[in-house]
Amino acid sequence: MSVYKPASADLGAADRDAGRDRPRLRSVLPRRAARRQLRRPAARREASSPALAGPHGRSSSGTAPRAPIPYIVAREGEMEESLLDLRAFLSSAGSSRISYWNETLGDRDGQGVLWARFSQSRDEHGDLTGAPRWKMISTPRQREAMSKLLCQFCGEPARMPDGRLLFLNSKEECGPNPNTTIRTAQPPFCLKHARMAPQRCPHLAEHGYVALLTQSAPLYGVIGTPYQYTADRTIQAMACDGVPVPYGSAALDWIVAAQLVRTPRAYTVVNLEDL
Numbered sequence: 117m118s119v120y121k122p123a124s125a126d127l128g129a130a131d132r133d134a135g136r137d138r139p140r141l142r143s144v145l146p147r148r149a150a151r152r153q154l155r156r157p158a159a160r161r162e163a164s165s166p167a168l169a170g171p172h173g174r175s176s177s178g179t180a181p182r183a184p185i186p187y188i189v190a191r192e193g194e195m196e197e198s199l200l201d202l203r204a205f206l207s208s209a210g211s212s213r214i215s216y217w218n219e220t221l222g223d224r225d226g227q228g229v230l231w232a233r234f235s236q237s238r239d240e241h242g243d244l245t246g247a248p249r250w251k252m253i254s255t256p257r258q259r260e261a262m263s264k265l266l267c268q269f270c271g272e273p274a275r276m277p278d279g280r281l282l283f284l285n286s287k288e289e290c291g292p293n294p295n296t297t298i299r300t301a302q303p304p305f306c307l308k309h310a311r312m313a314p315q316r317c318p319h320l321a322e323h324g325y326v327a328l329l330t331q332s333a334p335l336y337g338v339i340g341t342p343y344q345y346t347a348d349r350t351i352q353a354m355a356c357d358g359v360p361v362p363y364g365s366a367a368l369d370w371i372v373a374a375q376l377v378r379t380p381r382a383y384t385v386v387n388l389e390d391l
């Protein structure tokens with residue numbers, strides 16, 4: 117799995133709001149300087165998607181040729197926009213977790229994990245716009261594709277007619293023995309785009325790939341930026357090695373997620389040409 121590069125900045129301080137159990141956060145950086153420092157992409161990694169056309173890469177003008185932009189590739193104008201809104205939430209019971217000042221239900225997933233807020237460049241029809249940022253993955257679209265099991269190229273349902281799912285993982289990610297437990301942040305492919313991917317994707321071409329067929333790929337956890345609440349009551353981003361953190365882990369209380377991870381179960385290694 118590619119290395120996840122977290123933002124690193126001193127974000128602010130949190131205090132207990134006496135009597136109301138609501139912590140306060142004060143920024144320790146000038147707001148403009150802090151924004152410059154914090155606008156680092158939370159999900160930056162090598163885009164391992166091939167350059168293929170899909171309905172979500174089509175120009176909304178109807179006249180321009182289809183741009184070969186996979187669904188989950190980030191676009192110009194899309195950025196993480198939320199780091200200054202982070203705070204420490206301290207409960208009356210003594211527990212704590214990372215939170216947003218203006219948190220809404222959509223900021224957490226079904227497991228209660230906080231997600232990075234990442235804008236999307238879409239026109240009035242909902243079509244994606246903007247030039248591709250090939251080395252970045254869109255956090256909300258990776259999460260959408262992974263949670264709904266959509267093809268990472270075209271954004272359409274990835275399950276084949278027989279219900280199976282097809283994942284392509286680089287040999288770099290799978291390691292020397294593909295018959296091991298795999299945690300992947302790569303959403304599945306529909307069969308059409310899986311067949312095209314190895315020829316079009318620089319990452320798969322460079323490292324080789326393993327095609328995995330499975331009936332089941334349950335959610336495992338997330339990759340994200342870990343934060344810590346320091347002795348001087350500031351929230352500080354920590355280094356991240358890109359290793360997925362499983363749902364249920366206490367560490368998730370202090371992680372802002374950027375990628376959703378699944379575990380293909382009882383998979384079969386297949387040759388794409390045989391499908």
Ligand SMILES: [Zn+2]
Pocket residue numbers: 267268269270271272305306307308309
């Ligand atoms: Zn597809």
